[in-house]
Amino acid sequence: MNILLVDDEPPVRRSMARAIARAFGDRHRVDEAEDGEEALDMLERQPYDLVVTDIRMPAVDGMALSRAIAERYPDTIVVLLTGYADFQYAREAIRLHVYDYLLKPVSVDVLCELVQKIERETAERRRRTEIERLRLNDLLEKRVRDLFYELPVPYCDTALFPPFKTIAVLAFALPADAREDGFVRFAARNIVADVLSAWGTPVVVAEDLQLIAVLFISNATVPPPEQMAAEAARALKAYQCIDAGATAGLTVARLEDVCEAVRRCLEQLGDRHDPPEAALPDDAVHRLVRQAQAIIRAEYASDLTLAQLAERLYVHPNYLSTLFRRETGVTFSQYLTQVRIENAKKLLRETELKIYQICDRVGYTDQAHFSRVFKAMTGLTPYEYREQNASFSIERGDISDPAADS
Structure with a gap:
């Protein structure tokens, strides 16, 4: 954790810092400030998980500091150092969600037990926050995939979409070795998302040998989609030696237009990346569709469903359905x-x-x-x-x- 000790008495600060260092080694970073004003300056430059502050200090006192932290840094935990005469501040401290009190003179054991308790709670909070973030990201990706196929988005999930003025839809063709190498697809997704995050909130989806990125843009001044796609392609080449054989990009104004934009981008990608017509007849059919046909011919007597087939091929059922009909002229059924x-x-x-x-x-x-x-x-x-x-x-x-x- 990052810990900030705030007290106008240097011996008190140093004593607490030494006690934390002895108990926890270098597990925590401990900084010191001599009053609330210096503490606020430090908080602007560096996030802190825990602030231990005296109440009575010149300039910005502990209560004013706690109030500012509650307003500006709500995730930062505040512990007050107090004497018997300072319990008149208890009601105000409770309103400001102060975590706890340490009674002066500070007991080393009590201080270390409190830091250890806060460390456990902070780790658990971060774990839960990360799980929730991943859950929401996963749900957002599913809803973006639904947009690809014009599936209705439940009203309760519309708030998942980031605020936007425009939406950029970008597509990238990955090299053939990415088909069998999950790390290549994973790395490509992360690199594209990292590059595009400079201009908005990206959601990047891998479908076989294509990456489809939907970028929610709230800033009015961004490069054209072709330039953003080219920047991401250069990053793929520079960081992972992934050669995006072709890219395509469009912008739309509404969620309802994403499906058509994806279709057009994939068409552009196909025109630029597909093998020539002189290829063998079987090569004219997409590899995924050939695999699907082979499974159907082998297991037609079973209770085979499109969802089961898509799961075995590691693609979304709607993607497989669209691809199958486009390549064969008939539906899966x-x-x-x-x-x-x-x-x-x-x-x-x-x-x-x-x-x-x-x-x-x-x-x-x-x-x-x-x-x-x-x-x-x-x-x-x-x-x-x-x-x-x-x-x-x-x-x-x-x-x-x-x-x-x-």
Whole structure:
């Protein structure tokens, strides 16, 4: 902790400083001031966790100092040094949230016990403050992600967004090795956030090989977004040798416009960073989408959901949904249905399994629903499809088909 001892009697100050040094070594920084006026000057230059001050001092006394600390530095703890005659100040001290009193002459044991108690409480307060900060930051990032996909922000969470006059949306393309290296993405996020914090309050989100930064700007005079993006890209190169292959930036005036700005930035990023059209056909599909398709083809018979798939690929479900549809032209659910029906057709052609067994094997629990979906996809019921395409002879009455009558 940073501790400030304030007393107009040098022997008293020095005695307390020596006692703290003997008890705690160099764990605490201890400074001294001879009166309240000097203490206020020191508080302006350096934050203090604990101020131990005498009440009776010339110029600015202990009560005036306590009042100023309560107004300007509410997180600083104040302990008063008092004599029996000074208890008339108790009511005022309570109003100023003074932490405790030490009775003169100060007992070394009492002083050290009090410092130790305040040290524990300060550490716990900081821990709780940090946890709350991380929780709010995490919630803010989730709400910013929701803006990417035009999801409604709960009214109770609108206060999470920092005050702003404009919003800058910036995008960065990371190198391919960042895909497997979580540290690279973590470092890149921190560097970009640190650079952008000079102009506002940034929220930086990593999505696969893209960084998307949303900067809430309250100052009217800031560089254009392209310049801010270039500054951040230079910092990535200088501090971590991360080469942002392309950058893009836009400014908007409303939270509602963030989604469109993100879309346009990612389009600009793609135009500047995507491989040429001459690449292999499979390379035309985003790596994440290829992975998602492979998982769907392998596990189509399970109760697979978009949320489960996104969690396994370490991306937001909304991001995966948007990317999947953009790359394939169909939704996750439509692709899963296509895969299930294609496998059902294969089983109908090549096996003598009952239709209810095939229904179960391709991931459906309701045979009637399976038959309706199958007919919608193929124009035939499962029974009709088997009749026309089976590689074996079919005996009438062998198969139950709930959709045959529909």
